[in-house]
Amino acid sequence: xxxxxxxxxxxxxxxxxxxxxxxxxxxxxxxxxxxxxxxxxxxxxxxxxxxxxxxxxxxxxxxxxxxxxxxxxxxxxxxxxxxxxxxxxxxxxxxxxxxxxxxxxxxxxxxxxxxxxxxxxxxxxxxxxxxxxxxxxxxxxxxxxxxxxxxxxxxxxxxxxxxxxxxxxxxxxxxxxxxxxxxxxxxxxxxxxxxxxxxxxxxxxxxxxxxxxxxxxxxxxxxxxxxxxxxxxxxxxxxxxxxxxxxxxxxxxxxxxxxxxxxxxxxxxxxxxx
Amino acid sequence: xxxxxxxxxxxxxxxxxxxxxxxxxxxxxxxxxxxxxxxxxxxxxxxxxxxxxxxxxxxxxxxxxxxxxxxxxxxxxxxxxxxxxxxxxxxxxxxxxxxxxxxxxxxxxxxxxxxxxxxxxxxxxxxxxxxxxxxxxxxxxxxxxxxxxxxxxxxxxxxxxxxxxxxxxxxxxxxxxxxxxxxxxxxxxxxxxxxxxxxxxxxxxxxxxxxxxxxxxxxxxxxxxxxxxxxxxxxxxxxxxxxxxxxxxxxxxxxxxxxxxxxxxxxxxxxxxxxxxxxxxxxxxxxxxxxxxxxxxxx
Numbered sequence: 367x368x369x370x371x372x373x374x375x376x377x378x379x380x381x382x383x384x385x386x387x388x389x390x391x392x393x394x395x396x397x398x399x400x401x402x403x404x405x406x407x408x409x410x411x412x413x414x415x416x417x418x419x420x421x422x423x424x425x426x427x428x429x430x431x432x433x434x435x436x437x438x439x440x441x442x443x444x445x446x447x448x449x450x451x452x453x454x455x456x457x458x459x460x461x462x463x464x465x466x467x468x469x470x471x472x473x474x475x476x477x478x479x480x481x482x483x484x485x486x487x488x489x490x491x492x493x494x495x496x497x498x499x500x501x502x503x504x505x506x507x508x509x510x511x512x513x514x515x516x517x518x519x520x521x522x523x524x525x526x527x528x529x530x531x532x533x534x535x536x537x538x539x540x541x542x543x544x545x546x547x548x549x550x551x552x553x554x555x556x557x558x559x560x561x562x563x564x565x566x567x568x569x570x571x572x573x574x575x576x577x578x579x580x581x582x583x584x585x586x587x588x589x590x591x592x593x594x595x596x597x598x599x600x601x602x603x604x605x606x607x608x609x610x611x612x613x614x615x616x617x618x619x620x621x622x623x624x625x626x627x628x629x630x631x632x633x634x635x636x637x638x639x640x
Numbered sequence: 641x642x643x644x645x646x647x648x649x650x651x652x653x654x655x656x657x658x659x660x661x662x663x664x665x666x667x668x669x670x671x672x673x674x675x676x677x678x679x680x681x682x683x684x685x686x687x688x689x690x691x692x693x694x695x696x697x698x699x700x701x702x703x704x705x706x707x708x709x710x711x712x713x714x715x716x717x718x719x720x721x722x723x724x725x726x727x728x729x730x731x732x733x734x735x736x737x738x739x740x741x742x743x744x745x746x747x748x749x750x751x752x753x754x755x756x757x758x759x760x761x762x763x764x765x766x767x768x769x770x771x772x773x774x775x776x777x778x779x780x781x782x783x784x785x786x787x788x789x790x791x792x793x794x795x796x797x798x799x800x801x802x803x804x805x806x807x808x809x810x811x812x813x814x815x816x817x818x819x820x821x822x823x824x825x826x827x828x829x830x831x832x833x834x835x836x837x838x839x840x841x842x843x844x845x846x847x848x849x850x851x852x853x854x855x856x857x858x859x860x861x862x863x864x865x866x867x868x869x870x871x872x873x874x875x876x877x878x879x880x881x882x883x884x885x886x887x888x889x890x891x892x893x894x895x896x897x898x899x900x901x902x903x904x905x906x907x908x909x910x911x912x913x914x915x916x917x918x919x920x921x922x923x924x925x926x927x928x929x930x931x932x933x934x935x936x937x938x939x
Contacts, residue, residue: 487913604772614762
């Protein structure tokens with residue numbers, strides 16, 4: 367059943383994708399121009415390749431420090447989220463029908479999805495300065511804890527598709543719940559763990575609100591927060607500003623280009639199984 | 641016989657390890673999510689400004705004041721209007737894109753990758769980039785075409801600033817919804833289309849009677865999630881307008897953040913966030929009810 371490719375539609379989608387790519391092309395070209403070239407023509411290719419914009423932006427925003435903060439926060443959040451949230455979801459999924467407590471846990475975590483963050487924002491600011499978790503460590507901790515209400519939703523859909531017979535066989539072989547999970551079930555969850563890893567990574571890397579209210583110290587700031595804080599200092603030096611934006615966006619773009627196939631199928635898996 | 645009963649009993653019993661795996665998560669979530677929420681409700685009945693060591697209880701005064709506050713009403717109207725328009729546009733656009741990207745086209749994987757790209761970018765930084773476009777690029781084009789409205793930044797225009805916000809919101813959010821719709825379209829069995837075309841159904845008829853009913857649950861989820869996300873709009877506004885000009889684009893989240901933390905209205909905004917919670921839950925529940933009824937009638 368081989369049908370011919372639909373060329374008019376292909377062209378239409380090609381034109382549409384210009385809407386996506388044009389702002390990104392502009393970002394790259396402004397970042398590489400100097401103010402004179404920018405004033406002369408906006409859309410032309412950069413001629414001079416003014417890499418000094420990047421050097422200046424790195425100096426002005428202390429880029430490598432912010433990059434390090436974002437990277438550390440994202441990596442630790444992703445690893446810990448997968449290890450803990452998958453385990454909690456497994457224990458809840460397998461015991462929901464046996465005991466009311468676990469059914470309660472399920473609805474407790476899921477219903478938190480509907481609670482808008484602003485309602486806890488003001489008290490969290492107070493708590494964080496009282497208990498000193500207004501730093502990257504506290505931020506990571508909150509990501510892992512808050513992530514569970516959404517992640518459990520996705521995980522449980524997947525865990526239900528893993529046959530219970532595997533658990534029973536493992537128990538027969540002398541495993542307890544802990545070793546059953548880590549030795550038998552967890553390895554089978556790789557596809558859904560990939561989905562959760564991608565979504566958590568995007569959240570932790572791009573989040574702005576939680577860092578904004580938790581991280582006061584400039585040396586602790588993440589990449590998006592730094593762009594916000596330096597907004598007034600960039601002023602009308604657009605070339606410097608765009609060099610800085612581009613460097614902040616680039617790590618995720620590179621990750622996306624490398625792992626693109628994997629990311630798309632990961633997100634699709636999550637939505638069908640979830 | 642006795643043996644199996646014992647076995648069954650054993651299976652019913654829940655090992656302490658299971659509690660060890662779940663209870664800490666429950667306690668942590670309770671301490672850092674539920675307790676702050678309760679605290680927020682508690683403060684909403686006081687007059688605390690967030691800084692003073694003392695405060696007194698004022699009963700429902702904050703709530704009564706909120707109902708009379710025109711500034712608060714404006715933020716709700718603005719947020720609701722923004723969310724409805726953005727939700728509808730995102731869903732129309734992403735369903736259209738999903739149909740296109742699911743069809744037999746050339747470079748399908750390349751196009752899917754391109755259309756998902758905005759989802760991996762920080763909304764805040766995307767907002768800064770579009771700020772430049774609205775403030776510098778669009779006016780240049782407007783001037784050369786001598787269109788008066790476009791020759792100045794729309795973000796500085798009280799009546800048009802929200803359009804800029806909607807454009808950025810749709811640009812960014814369509815990526816995720818498109819992928820969700822594509823995964824919905826992949827659950828539609830191909831034989832149905834063949835049967836329909838044998839019966840002489842045209843493209844629109846097979847979309848209306850086959851595709852849409854099958855992906856109706858995806859439509860519900862996308863509508864609800866998009867609406868909820870847009871009702872909490874924050875990053876877009878922080879990078880594009882800061883709530884201005886004046887207070888023209890001040891959303892509820894922005895107001896709670898700026899007046900609650902820096903404006904000395906801690907308790908007042910805590911009460912506002914309780915109303916906000918009720919507002920969001922009500923909208924979501926009403927939406928789910930209506931959309932699920934639709935799902936049924938389509939079958």
